[in-house]
Amino acid sequence: MIPYGKQSINQQDIDAVVNVLKSDFLTQGPVVKKFEEAVADYCGAQYGVAVNSATSALHLACLALGVSKGDVVWTSPISFVASANCALYCGADVDFVDIDERTYNLSAEKLKDKLLNHKNNNKPLPKVVIPVHLAGQSCDMEELYKLSMEYDFKIIEDASHSMGAKYQSQTVGNCRFSDITVFSFHPVKIITTAEGGLATTNDRNISHRMKLLRSHGITRDENIMTEESHGLWYYQQIELGYNFRMTELQAALGLSQLERVSIMIKERSEISKLYNNEFKSLPITIPFQNENTNSSWHLYIIQVDEKSHKKVFDSLRGNGIGVNLHYIPINSQPYYRRKYGSFTLPVSEGYYKKSISLPLYHGMSKQDQNSVVVGVKSIFK
């Protein structure tokens, strides 16, 4: 079975991890710091906070922005469940904004309508909005930013899919139109640390707070202690934090992978171009791209007729093509249905009935690319 995505590991990656194993530090130390600086640098942000997953990064991002009981966080229903769960971890509630018909990203227009509707009807407004750059294509961040100014909410970009992507010719993660951007380094994502995540921000306080909370809320910095130090051994727990630390092994792998990020995205984009060319005359919808974005092509999502969706999916799987579906609308998961009942999100519902993710990853052989092309074409001929 050709997988829909997988990691690409070379000898340099392996050597980098082995070198850490032979060094003095295994968990969070100098290599984590170097990785944080390298990613922040690459994105054009001032600070980077590395943690053990993007889920943890989203959780800490919400905490750092003060999300708590009584608050509401709005996000896209077409995402991995972590984009919504992070608000629930903080005791807040979640609400969903429907997606754009063409990009499948949280729609700025629908957000605008929903904000106005909630304002006029005294319904809760969001403390934080979490747009998700689905498949690697950035949301319309400038529009979302304008709305955040008007309605006074914060923005966390879930950029789990979009390391190395561009918006208005600038690298995603620079936080020009957001407070925090979160990346995932799960093996199927653009670069990997096995498990791992990282948040970028330009706000020193946010960075400090996330770093405090990722390690139990403990500090050794006398400047923020509540009383004078008792001695060299002294530390204080000043908040309730967690153990969300990244290891040196993971950071070393991430640093090594980061060196190849442009090569990886170039290859992903070339495979996408090949698919676009081969599929453009078939009765399927190929991924629409906004002019002001350069996708990192984490996913290649096609849409087929609702009536043949399951048949096409099963037949591709039957032919050894490991297609997938990203995602089942979060609001329709049993947990969310139990908690909130049903939502009216017609575009997301329609999306779910038509979408299929085709295999796409760095290191995909020409032969496997060809198998996908032939497999898809054979269904529609």
Ligand SMILES: *Cc1c(COP(=O)(O)O)cnc(C)c1O
């Ligand atoms: C993968 C993913 C996450 C979670 O990432 P982890 O590093 O596995 O915790 C969150 N949001 C989106 C959109 C993702 O694709």
